[in-house]
Amino acid sequence: MKLFLFHFLAAATASAFVLSPRHTWSKLILTHHWPTTFCGMEKCHSKIDTWTLHGLWPNNGNDCNSTWHFNISLIEDLLPDMEKSWPDLLSPESPKFWKYEWYKHGTCAAQAESLNSQHKYFSKALELYHKVDLDSVLKKFNINPSKQYYQFDHIQEAIDGFYGAKLKLQCVHPSRNADYQILGQIEICFTSDFSLMDCERETREKPVNSSVKAQAKPGFIVCDPGVPVYYPPLMSLHH
Ligand SMILES: *[C@@H]1O[C@H](CO)[C@@H](O)[C@H](O)[C@H]1NC(C)=O
Ligand SMILES: *[C@@H]1O[C@H](CO)[C@@H](O)[C@H](O)[C@H]1NC(C)=O
Ligand SMILES: *[C@@H]1O[C@H](CO)[C@@H](O)[C@H](O)[C@H]1NC(C)=O
Numbered sequence: 001m002k003l004f005l006f007h008f009l010a011a012a013t014a015s016a017f018v019l020s021p022r023h024t025w026s027k028l029i030l031t032h033h034w035p036t037t038f039c040g041m042e043k044c045h046s047k048i049d050t051w052t053l054h055g056l057w058p059n060n061g062n063d064c065n066s067t068w069h070f071n072i073s074l075i076e077d078l079l080p081d082m083e084k085s086w087p088d089l090l091s092p093e094s095p096k097f098w099k100y101e102w103y104k105h106g107t108c109a110a111q112a113e114s115l116n117s118q119h120k121y122f123s124k125a126l127e128l129y130h131k132v133d134l135d136s137v138l139k140k141f142n143i144n145p146s147k148q149y150y151q152f153d154h155i156q157e158a159i160d161g162f163y164g165a166k167l168k169l170q171c172v173h174p175s176r177n178a179d180y181q182i183l184g185q186i187e188i189c190f191t192s193d194f195s196l197m198d199c200e201r202e203t204r205e206k207p208v209n210s211s212v213k214a215q216a217k218p219g220f221i222v223c224d225p226g227v228p229v230y231y232p233p234l235m236s237l238h239h
Contacts, residue, residue, distance in 0.1 A: 025058030025108060027197065028190045030128050035089055036145070036232045037172055037184035041219070044089050049145065049234045050135045053086035054185065055101045056125035061108035068107050070099040074118045081126050098122070112192055124194075132188050137162050149180055149228035156225075163188065166198035171223035183231045185220045 031054040035046040072095050075082065088097035102118060109115040115124055141158040143150065152169075160166050167188055171181035189199040223229060 024111070025060040026192060027059040028109065028192065028194070029057040029059060029199065030125070030132065030188045030190065031055050031057060032129075032134055032186045032188070033089075034184055034186075034231070035087075036234055037182050038089055040182070040232070041172060041184075042090060046087075046089050047234065048087065048089075051138075051186065052089070053125060053129050055105055056109060056121070056128065057105045058108045058111075061111075062104050064108035064111065066103065066107075068110070070095070070102045071118065072098070075122050078119070078122050078126060082122065085126055085129055086122075114193075128188075128190065128194065132163070134159075134186060134188070143231065145231050145233035147233065149230055150183075152223055152225045152227065152229050155183070155229060155231075156223075159186075163196055165189065165196040168199040169223045170220035171227075171229065172220060180228045180230045181223055183223065183229050 032051040033054045034051055035048040038044070039046045072079075075098075082098065083092075086098065088094060090097070102121070106115075106118065106121045109121055110117070115121045137159060138144070138155075141162070143155055143158060156167070156169060165188070167186055169183065170185035170187070172184045173181050187199050189197050191197050
């Protein structure tokens with residue numbers, strides 16, 4: 001009996017350790033999306049022509065604490081900025097998107113003391129979003145939504161140079177064998193104390209080669225450096 005109890009306790013302790021690792025992430029990914037591209041994929045109708053927040057994602061862990069319920073009244077003061085900077089492009093009137101991001105990513109980010117409340121998490125994401133000000137940086141380099149295509153390297157080099165860190169650009173491939181790709185998402189990476197750092201572009205996701213691309217379903221993947229980039233102006237992807 002005693003021996004059994006010992007094993008039971010040892011197992012319980014070991015699994016508790018495995019199930020609730022503390023702060024196991026080392027990087028935060030601030031993800032922006034371009035509403036026109038997103039809505040071209042998802043069939044929404046956005047009139048927004050700025051890069052908006054998709055999320056602030058730790059590089060490790062999803063859905064870390066399902067009992068930590070999203071409560072919008074805790075971020076009441078942030079709502080005007082949330083609605084502008086982090087809009088739900090699919091259902092603009094509802095907090096569904098923020099709730100989803102909180103459960104999936106916020107509860108993991110919250111393992112760090114600097115992000116251990118809903119207010120800290122959402123306000124830090126907004127703060128970083130305004131600080132990097134991606135929209136102005138692209139405009140500064142004259143990279144504007146346009147009917148003309150851009151060379152991928154032109155965009156990547158301009159913004160990497162500006163931030164002094166490698167950003168990750170993601171594109172949608174519009175159809176089989178398309179000779180262009182549509183810019184849709186840009187990730188900027190931070191250390192756990194919020195300094196800029198390089199995003200990994202190669203390790204987890206490689207740019208797809210043309211035989212893979214021919215079968216690609218719509219979705220964001222790392223842009224292919226060899227393919228011209230379409231940065232779509234507002235409403236140009238639907239009629
Ligand atoms: C999960 O969140 C609840 C509610 O905030 C908290 O009481 C609990 O300690 C959290 N659990 C872990 C493992 O962090
Ligand atoms: C949400 O937060 C508010 C403010 O702290 C609190 O009064 C309320 O009870 C919370 N609601 C739930 C469902 O926990
Ligand atoms: C492209 O991907 C296909 C399918 O994974 C693979 O068989 C092929 O060798 C790859 N070609 C190159 C040039 O990497």
